[in-house]
Amino acid sequence: METRTQFLINSREHQSISGRNWGVWGLALLVWLGGNGVKTRAAGMVSVHGVVTDESGEPVSDATVVAIQKTWPRGRFQMNTLSTRTNEKGAFRFDDFATRGRPYEFLLTAMPDRHCMVSEYRGDRNGKSQPAVKLRVTPSEPTRITLTDTKGVPLPHAKVIPLTRITADGSEHKTYPIEMKDVGITANHSGVAELHAFLPGEKGKLMVEYHGNISEHAINIPSDQRLEVAIEAVEGRVMEGATDKDVVDSNAPSLGRVVSSSGQPIAGANVLLVLKTWPDGRFRQQVLQTESGRDGNFALSKMPGQADKKALLVTILKQGYEMTSEYRTFGKGEAIDSFEFTLENALRAKFRFVDKHGESLGKTRVFIARRKTPDKEHMIYAQSGADATFTTDDLGNIDLAFFQVGDVVRFIVQVDGKPIEATATITAEPTQRVVVSES
Known part of the structure; x- marks a missing residue:
């Protein structure tokens, strides 16, 4: 039985502002669109399969295997989480994993009972089938x-x-x-x-x-x-300490530039990066933050060399301009092309957060998770939460200028220590009312 959790926001139009309880792990920015069911293989699709064994090569049955699935349908980045269990031969399979001929990547992690955690990260930019993934686990005491x-x-x-x-x-x-x-x-x-x-x-x-x-x-x-x-269990804290601050190094080569629609450099833009590398074939991920300089350029002193395979998600936040992001992958030996962000002016509006009874949610922390436009989706990883979180005033208001009319925006709002998802469709009104409800 395979379980899927999808991260790409449903494309149907949202008719109203609403909220939904994300439960304890809502901060991970999940949107549950899938369900449970037995998957069958479809023509033109790539499957991911493998086996979990112990140190002696014997199969490990009934082991949980979870997968992070990354694809780029119609050029838009999409990430899902899937899970399954091994059969009596230790085998597992995710059918219809990706479209043949189109790039995809995945992280597989096995955590059988009473064994160590093991994982493997793979990808194929040409959309070809991968050989079976062999995950060998070691018995462990708790x-x-x-x-x-x-x-x-x-x-x-x-x-x-x-x-x-x-x-x-x-x-x-x-x-x-x-x-x-x-x-x-x-x-x-x-x-x-x-x-x-x-x-x-x-x-x-x-x-x-x-x-x-x-x-x-x-x-x-x-x-x-x-x-x-x-x-340090302080109510309302979001992802404390999860982002590494990186100082702009004047001697480091520029990673990208942020300019306005008129071509003028934008200084002081918050640049949030998720950097993925595979040194010696081992997957590593860092969440970093920096700012654009006076000339609009931004750079990081921690960038990997050309010898490493790497992937970057870069998100730009600057009050008064549209929230924008871009995800790219770079093969081994491939230099990182400069990221060029041209930001349009954003709608300035007051966002009023209220509960289902209409009561204001004063002094409440609000995390910006995603912005969906008619042709693209922009996202922020949960680990960057501290740099994309704002606090309402006593009346539940926040002044935000990151969006345009028609955008669908998802927030994570912490109410009584519980993260709750709230969705807003941006209108031309000066005040956007966002209802936060567990129902």
């Missing part, structure tokens, strides 16, 4: 993680997901935050969660959610596999 606040008080029922596992030889295995529903663990009433994802001596990263607060934590697994993770 790592006992006690989740507390900064005063040492346990955090009962906090949720945790292993984001990264770095083995002794430097190999890196990953999951995405959006896979929480498939591989996330809930702590007990004492704030203790047990993960089999790691071995003693390894390093990694965890993502922890508690009452709507989401944070990342670097960890080192001790020999006794017991550790404590302290969380």
